[in-house]
Amino acid sequence: CACALILGMLLLLFIPCLCSGQPAPPLLRFSSFLGPSNMVYLRWDLDEQEMMTFELQVHTTGWVAFGFSPHGELPGSDIVIGGIFPNGSIYFSDCHVVDEATLEEDESQDYQLLSLTEDETFTTMLFKRHLRTCDLNDLDITVDTARLITAFGTDDTVQFFKGQRFSKSLFLMRYRDASDSADPKIFFTYDLRLDNFAVPVEETKYACTFIPLPMVKQKHHIYKFEPVITPHNITLVHHILVYACGNASVLPSGIDDCYGADPDFALCSQVLVGWALGGESYQFPDEAALSIGTPLDPQYIRLEIHYSNFDLLPGLIDSSGIRIYYTPELRKYDVAVLQTGIFTFPVHFIPPGAESYRSYGLCNTSQFDEMNGMPVPELHVFAYLLHTHLSGRGVKAAQYRNGEQLGIICEDNKYDFTLQEIREMKEILTIKPGDEILVECTFQTLDRSGITFGGPSTMNEMCLTFLFYYPRNNISSCMGYPDILYIAHVLKQEASDTMEGIMAMDLLDWDNETIKTAEKAAKEADQVVAIKTINELQKNERGLIRDIIIPERAACHNISENLSLSDLRAATNLRLAAVHGSESSTTKEKSSLLLLSLTQLVFAWLILSSELWM
Template sequence: MTCVLLFKLFLLLALSDTCQGHRLSPTSHLRYSRFLDPSNVIFLLWDFDFEAEIITFELQVRTAGWVGLGISNRYTVVGSDLVVGGVLPDGNVYFSDQHLVDEDTLEEDGSQDAELLGLTEDAVYTTMRFSRPFRSCDPHDQDITSDTIRVLTAYGLDDTLKLDPERTFVKSIFLLQIIHPDDLEVPEEIIIHDLEITDFLIPEDDTTYACTFLPLPIVSKKHHIYKFEPKLVEHNETLVHHILVYACGNASVLPTGISDCYGADPDFSLCTQVIVGWAVGGTSYQFPDDVGISIGTPWDPQWIRLEIHYSNFHSLPGRLILEVLGIISCIYDTSGIRIYYTSHLRKYDMGVLQLGVFTFPIHFIPPGAESFMSYGLCKTEKFQEMNGAPMPDIQVYGYLLHTHLAGRALQAVQYRNGTQLQTICKDDSYDFNLQETRDLPHRVVIKPGDELLIECHYQTLDRDSVIFGGPSTLNEMCLVFLFYYPRNNISSCQGYPDITYVAHELGEEVSDPMEGTMVMNNIEWTPENIKKAERACKESQQIVLIKTIDEVVENTTGWIPDIIPTPRGPCLESSGGKVEPQDETPAGFRVAPVVLSGSTSAALEHLPLGALLFLQGTLSWLLAMLQTEG
């Protein structure tokens, strides 16, 4: 009897030790949070379990009526899923997984894929907590992925389930953030330094690129920058489109003052190796605990170029005249990047590699296109030679995606020896107004000789003229910034198509790239010609430009490889609803995971090898003891 009790005790200890920390319980602390409306009436908390592919939400709304949370697509709320709930005056609760059949009508799903974890109402808030799979087998449920997710939320003043536009909101969020800031170490010694433009008078132009050159902090020994954040002047946030910090080669002769980055003076476009960057919708970013930007050694940059892109679409004048009061007021800006650095060094020095389509007018996107793809190729075979020293493998841990207003999706794909290896990063639901540095779920290794392909997907139904590559927000870009370690001297690797070949395929006779670019304005952009241009851009030879931090440039050529789509994983069958036969997907489906505490056999399936061996050894010992006692 004693041995049986000991066996049970060993089993419980092993199970409890291995079941902690990996799965969310109904009352777990939720790490992420965000207000979802301008008035801060709706507050969302969430967290997720990658292994189980389950996400948990808690919605807190200042109302005594119903509340709802779901996922919408880019263009319309029709078809969106919405999980709704509330507390009736008699204290009973209601909860349902629904979808929008039109802009204000809800209908209950045949498959109930959301699990209620709590629903309360007090004098101020209605609070609803529930979980749902990343991907259910119900076609009415939108998938939750690492893409930009457009979170739909709504509420009512009473328990009548009807949408009111004044209480319905959509906000873009990266729900599946890999690293939470609270999980990162904060050094004991922290020094703050601001890299900022000073009292810059914002012009009336719709696009301004203001550049100035600034020294990095002067330190007597090596330090690491481990975090950065935007420094924006209140009321000017809507004018600042992006801020980039470029490292300068120590042999560069730099100009003084503030000027147009890409204007008459070419010196203001010197320095092209990005070290940190911020764009619309972004916040602060802290590097993983083992990497940082090195400063203070002879090999580190001593100066940077600060570039601030202003988008002044409302033509707000730099000088505002208040005629009634006779007051002249000017819009000055002192924005920039705040960096945090420390003498407590990390393991690796990090760098940033800029990929995509080279930003100039040979990159074009036709008007009226439902869909148009652009491609930028990078061939790394010359990296070792251009680096000037033996170069280890590139270890990529994060990325930043960037297009302008016509961009809909981006992806970076890796090839080795002519074979597609993997998709490094992607976003099939890109939002221009949410551009943040994101962490990869696992680090990607790029070896010398690998090819990297950037694909950008555009839609231009709202344009009536060709969009060319360029710096204005009304121009376009196709860029991916890879954050990696250990640092090397390569700053960018970008491609662009042979525009003369593209023009010939469209039936135009041209003799040089300038003519090829200009003739794009003469094309009748029918759907057939749009597809013909897209195909020609993909089939043409790509010119690849590789640049180092010291502005050394080399060209090579290559061809765009095909991209094999990543297959979708299986959907998760609801444990509480039903899945209709027509809802089953080609990828198959699997049942919802069993909660560990409810099934010993399910728990044993998830035990690590060490725990299983321990249990096996313990069981053998106990059996021997039992035989001895017998």
């Protein structure tokens, strides 16, 4: 026993970096810089076992940390910390933040270290975890926007609250990368941009102009698009939308307010492509793309750019827009976009002082065949873009058939206004004629003293879901809004028409009880469903809001379920030795802690060894 104890202590005191001799790291398709000046770089990917692997590379030779925050704040955050001591031994631990000054190690260690390396410049930590662990101190990885926290120090004295720390919103549940798609051998680019537009000194401006699409003699496909933002205007440009115009449309010239005095600048409502704050380039899947060059395809588009000049800066010139990539190498299907959600109009309102307020917009596809002029084939949805303004906190779209909910089409319950991007579906979703699409948006207006109405301004609100699908049809949008007169009457307000109903909402004294009454009335009210085609034909019908059933959460998993005995031994050896009291420990105290930790690890090693001998 004494020999075994001594041998165990020697092995523990000279644990080398466990990365040596390990197989090559897995291929991680997705990546992003997480901190300023490219100090922190993250790569990640998801495997078929619902395990997500991360590689964190940090410009330091000290400790590094990575984790998830509930909504961007520190308390409640799920943090993993690691590094390499000067003697080459490593430390790695799953922790959580209790409050603004307390970091504790989790009793259940649910992150598995794959490798940890350090050179003269970088510390690189490769690890993985289940999307949902059974530890209440670990946050789930979901289809919601993740609030990531990264931190690091200059040495191996872990001082999490004193180190450099960054936060960033990122969508992790990606299923396809641009590198997964095949690039055509022949392609061309074409810019749809404004030309030196003088941005007015206004908080919100919608600038629109009409631009011809590339003139091609035969059918081509637009397979990719990307934003082209004038340098230094990235915080000014809120979103860019490209709408297809019907070929029978008579279009104005020049640049004007999209929704101002001249209604012609609001013509064309079929979204082709779009970009919003935080988005990047997007490439369609190999089987589908946007068609141009045939008699059925648009020849002109409406370019819409929404500017948010909150600081009222003068003299701003902008030439932003969208760059499209098109090719004669055709795909199997033609892509289209269906705009769903709440019709953007003041009949949509959000009371002030609301912790959480839900609004609904209904689409009933039963009239699609008639509006399309021919039977509409099934819609195969492969991607989506969610959109609200500043008070939006969540967006969810559900699908119904014959009155029964089939499931959730897409959702983000931690919506971030600064990260609006096109996201892939995990699997192609089919919408059949007659199905209903219900969009629910959750808003928070604790910082507002007045009612928020639906409208184009950034301080107004929207609730939209753009569904990218194939094969295309002529339907451009299908959106709903509640019967405002019903809501007014429930709230005991007198109103005889829509405008009086809207004004009545603005005159109410709002409190928690009134807010909940209004939310319930808006859900119970008849929905007016407005369906519009690419040629600006519109038809209204009525519908009712159904309940959205939230699916059960996936089963949780312990990391130990996937580890062998040798893996468990390694995980035990890698517990962080200096988390508790590390903010103020002296060198002597830290050595004592390390000695105590090593003693505990010896007993753990002996126990595991005895299990192996048995």
